Amino acid sequence: MKKLLLKEKWPELWALLAHEGPLYLPVEEGSVVLYQLWQEGVKVNLEAVNSTVSPKDIFLPREETYLRYSCQGEMLDLEDVESDEPIIAFALHPCDLKAIEMIDRVFLNQDPPDALYKKRRENTTVVALACRQPDPYCFCGVFGIDPTDAPGADVMAYLTEKGLLLEEQTAKGKILLEKAAPLLEVEADETNITVDVKTQDFGLQVEGLPEDLQERFNDPVWDDLFRSCLGCGICTYVCPTCYCFDVEDYGHEEGGERFRCWDSCMFGHFTQMAGGHNPRPSRKERVRQRFMHKLCYYPETYGEIACVGCGRCLRSCPVNLDIVQAIKALGGEKVG
Amino acid sequence: MGKANPLMPQTVTVLDITTETPDVKTLRVAGKEGIPFDFMPGQCAMLSVPPVGEAIFSITSSPHCRDCLEFSIKRVGDVSGVLHELVSGRQLGIRGPYGNGFPVDEMKGKDLLFIGGGIGLAPLRSLIGYCFANREEYGHIDIVYGARSPADLVRKSEIGETWPEQPDSTVYLTVDAEFPDWSGHVGFVPSYVSELAFTPENRIAVTCGPPIMIKFVLQALEKLNFAPEHVITTLEMRMKCGVGKCGRCNLGSVYVCKDGPVFSLAQLNELPSEY
């Protein structure tokens, strides 16, 4: 049974939920939309289909401190830093949730599970928002994703003329809607809440591509595809399925903290060894690594291409060296 | 709680530091109750000294040594640099063990040929110690070890005295060029291996050293008709997590930190040659 939250009551809901713990939702700042913490005065944008940067940072923050150290003389003291706050992730789109499922396989299902990520996943209640209209960059249909359904979410939300229709999908979702109950209307207009969202497909045909690529590490395609790459990290940072990270210390000899933060396989120092050797010395090897990881290595282990067709790399890559261009260059196109 | 987070180190104390060569030192470290964790030869550990950071090193000691872990470390970067400067009594962070380790069970009953170069002896030394501790399980043991100069040979008392005295084993040492104080063999490790003409029958070769040495050792062993399944090496990559998540040490879909660092030549032949 879906319940309606009238538009005029949205701010009340944000305030109510934010009171429970950190509430992340799509916030408009100038030309960009980012999942940010709600606070009084932010401009929430539920119409935007795809945020500029994926919401993966709710679960895998750009930076996350996990230990504090102090050093006195010879003694080193290492202390866990943990956060147990209940988090609410609001208005995540089905493609981004599919991407989280892909990261789950690496961070939760592969032994040992990643404790920091696991905690955030467990502590987060996810409200998914069905798409009504695709962005020109969307191509989730290529990967069989239904943009109006997110099975992994705790609450499913639908945008209507009047407001948001909310429906619980899990026990966590039930708790969340119970908290919101005073703001919700019981009678909901359920006409036309799911629309037939057709994304473009660029003529892509990805079936069989991962298997095909297993023999193509030394394919001549790689000798040219990388040329326009600038070597920046935009594609990896906006991408919902990229999860590489670095670990660094912040502080001085006597005390400080250790954190992990996003890193990018597009950067030269990513694989640079202390002695100077670099197994991926140029943009060619790095571009190959990124696309092979998405299109061949990940599917080899988990059975699915690590792309959800969110289109962020199509929008943000300054030279349009996006995954669609890569798939096309590698022959992943429909014949005829 | 620390155990739950695989990135969380524990502390160990430096027992002593020995200078092996101008750029290699051996650290012996221990927790309150000896070794901080059990491990197998060929596995690695992350050592950290804040605020400089963490780096991964192979464990040099044999698992039979319960009092402490040993790390023979070459000074190449920030972390190895600060480790060289530590003094006994100082605490540092450690987590591990990481990686698959050498296939000590598959090696049982076989003659063994260890081929090391320079600091590449570090992981081999753990395995050699393990094999000597379980002497009856293994056949004849040959150790070929070389370095640029006599001064660059590490673990001198072991390669010069302890190992040659072990039953049914031979140690062959070599240096790259003539030196006044060196009366032993002169020449690169790969050509010494060819010269010694080891037979492949019932023998497993394990090699570790600089990439260029490994490359030519593999070629030499191929010429001596060693089957790729019987040639084992261990790889080095930049690593940050040690548990197959941070994304930088993969060869195709295989992660060196987790699925390696030990691979047979047969396995490597199936993987992208990105190392």
Added chain:
Amino acid sequence: MEEQISEQTVKVKKAVSQDLLGGRIDLLLGWEKGHYWWQSRPLFARSEKDLERLVWDSFCAVNLSRYLQDELKENKKIGVLVKGCDARAFNRLLQDRIVERERVILYGLPCPGMLDYARLTEEGGSDLEGIIEQDGTVILQTKEENKEMPREELLLARCRNCMHPDPVVYDQMLFTPLGDRERPEHFKAVEELERLSADERYTYWEKELSRCLRCYACRQVCPYCSCLECFVEQKSPRWQGRAYQPSENFMFHLVRAYHGTGRCIDCGECERVCPVGIPLMELNRKLIKDINELYGHYEAGLDPEQEPPLLTYRPDDPAAFSEK
């Protein structure tokens, strides 16, 4: 204008194909269409077949001279299509001895400014289907009705501030130069920031820079960021930490801007590529303005023979830091 642009594309193709097919150059750096009508991406053309894809239209924003640093390692002689800003970028690389002049052939393209898709959809809606260009106006084609707008209002921010649309260095100018432009509002945003108090400015930049992902796209496209090793990656000492702290954000952006003082050619590529919309040109223009005020008017990239002010010394140079 669409027709006219196509004619221009034909003319560009004709000019470069003689040189490429005749072997005068080994590689031509140009543009081709991306997936969308509003995207044109770099083209690395080596053959007649490659050249078929060449395009010169209102979306060729990417500065191609940035690729010379790497491509000259593999090619003897390279042809590059250059707009006004790209030509100034080339001079920058020349001045930094990153490229050798005699190994590059520059085809000059007087540039009317590149269109901004974000502006187009702002005016025409997100379901904008296409545009038609006619003599300085753009017709936005939407599902319902067409909307006509002055072209000037739909340009990328960087192009709205461009004073030198014509290439200042070239081997062959392909079209009639457009002439320099007055931009009275060039320093407007900087002047507004200057009027704020130091605390207000700090708050402003702390917020803007808080979005920084440290993707380094600004650095990677920048013609003044041609250092073989950037301070960001240097390890001993380690200048730049990876933490997403205000101090580290300021460290990166301020040090980069200072490194560009007197060297920034005012092309605005950094701002165009920034995925999170940080107004980086406000930092760069502040330093351009300061240089102008302290050492006399100077525009980097216009003349490779003219020494950048911070690379020369005159006894009467003002000592601004010690005076204040």
